[in-house]
Amino acid sequence: MIxxxxxxxxxxxxxxxxxxxxPALFPYGCGAIEDDxxxxxxxxxxxxxxxxxxxxxxxxEHYSFIFVVFNILQHRTACFHAHLMTLIRYFQQSAQLLESLSSADIATALVNISKGTYSNIADQRINTLMKHIRGVLWYCKEPRQRFTSLAPSYLAQS
Known part of the structure; x- marks a missing residue:
């Protein structure tokens, strides 16, 4: 499994x-959340x-269960509210560029950006996308305390 x-x-x-x-909480190997x-x-x-x-x-009462499941819940909520936005005049061009890029191209660009070795002439397609597409992470940018403060109120709703 893991x-x-x-x-x-x-x-x-x-x-x-x-x-x-x-495994201590699910000793028989069944009954987990989202069990197929x-x-x-x-x-x-x-x-x-x-x-x-x-x-x-x-x-x-388990020492880590609540942290594990709320971490999963936090990731899913944050990813659900992340969007990509572009202006209408760039939509068609951006869509074609996204289709032409492979995941390896994007991964290479991300590695280079994180290392600080990315140059603007490396891949014009990625440069164009970076100009035209903006990520909207309004829900993700809220303080982490918001998610941790949800736990007591979420438990009380039962």
């Missing part, structure tokens, strides 16, 4: 990630609310 090593596991492509991270074997699919938040008020309180 390979050993220092590489992080993708939480989006592994619906049974909680089974591997928290369940005939009726349950929303992540609803299942989380149920587990936190579970009768024997093992999820509520």
């Amino acid at each position: 390979p050993r090593g220092n590489r992080p596991v993708n939480e989006y492509s592994n619906p049974n990630i909680l089974l591997g991270i928290l 074997s369940r005939s009726v699919q349950i929303d992540f938040r609803e299942h989380l609310r149920y587990l936190i008020v579970f009768r024997n309180r093992r999820f509520e």
Whole structure:
């Protein structure tokens, strides 16, 4: 389920990630949030609310469960509210440029930008996109305290 090593596991492509991270809470290997074997699919938040008020309180009292699931919830909420915006006059050009770029091109540009070795003449397609497309992370830029303050109020709603 969860390979050993220092590489992080993708939480989006592994619906049974909680089974591997928290085996003490799911000793039989089933019943985790977003379990594929369940005939009726349950929303992540609803299942989380149920587990936190579970009768024997093992999820509520576990030392890291609340932090792990709220971290996953925070990532999903932040990614859900991230958007790309461009002006109408650049839309067609930006769409064609996005289609022409591969993920390797973007990854190379990101590595070079993070290292500070990116030059404006490296790839004109990426330069054009950086001029025309703006990321809107209004929901992500709010202080981290907002997400951590959600935990007590979220638990009280049950």
